Amino acid sequence: MVISDAHRLLFVHVQKTGGSTIDNRLDAVLSDTRQVPGIDRHATLGQILAAEPGLAAYWTVGYVRNPWARMLSWFRMVERFKERADRGRRGADAFLKKNHFIKGVADACPDFETFVMKGPDQWTRLRTPQVRYLTSKTRRADFIGRQETLEADLRAVFARLELPWEPLESVNVDKSRPDYREVYTDPMRRRIEEIFAKDIAAFNYSF
Structure with missing residues (x-):
């Protein structure tokens, strides 16, 4: 997860959806990024809000993948x-x-x-379904991007937050991974x- 109190932003990091690339970019452009102490960085939205209920008012972003x-x-x-x-x-x-x-x-x-x-x-x-990470009993992520269109979707997030944009430098990319259908x-x-x-x-x- 990444939280910015200045921008009232909560990014929920679903595993294997490009989250590390997003974490790195948010950390690079936001000076106040933090996490909720004591819970996993891949915590669900429900777990995050249970630990810090005030985050329910933040604009919440997450990503999913096939x-x-x-x-x-x-x-x-x-x-x-x-x-x-x-x-x-x-x-x-x-x-x-x-x-x-x-x-x-x-x-x-x-x-x-x-x-x-x-x-x-x-x-x-x-x-655990990805949708469970991005919903709670009372809340759903406001913006759900897709790993398949990661850069375009993140650019839309940055536009919403009025943050400067530069092309992404992806991390943890497995260039030799075969097509999953194979x-x-x-x-x-x-x-x-x-x-x-x-x-x-x-x-x-x-x-």
């Missing part, structure tokens, strides 16, 4: 950290020791099929369709 592409991106991130740790990269090894979720997924899901078919049963965050079997495709039915309906995504 669920099939998002899950592949998530697995590839885990895979990269495991490969780096296995090669003795000190930073990756330290990260895995600290991040029990990533390490647990890396140990339990040796391939993408296992990650899709079994991972969501073991880890709640792998089956790596799903029919059972895997249906599994994601079932888990993220709310996202597919809310944001009109398709395989």
Whole structure:
């Protein structure tokens, strides 16, 4: 999450939707960015508002992504950290020791099929619809952008906030990731369709 009290802005960071790129840009142009102490940076809107109810009045922004592409991106991130740790990269090894979720997924899901078919049963965050991150019982994000049109949508956010714009420098980009349609079997495709039915309906995504 990123909060700017001066601009009355709340950015809710949904995992694997380009959020790190957005975090970096907001931190670069806003001098007062902060988070809510004591809660995860990927907290849901409901969790954020429970911790700091006054943020309900802030203009709230979040991003979503095609669920099939998002899950592949998530697995590839885990895979990269495991490969780096296995090669003795000190930073990756330290990260895995600290991040029990990533390490647990890396140990339990040796391939993408296992990650899709079994991972969501073991880890709640792998089956949490993106729409849940961006809604609470009384609130919904005011602007929901898409990873697929990240730069254009973020430019619209900056225009709304009257902030200066420069082309994005994306981070955590997996340039070798295959087209997600090439790596799903029919059972895997249906599994994601079932888990993220709310996202597919809310944001009109398709395989």
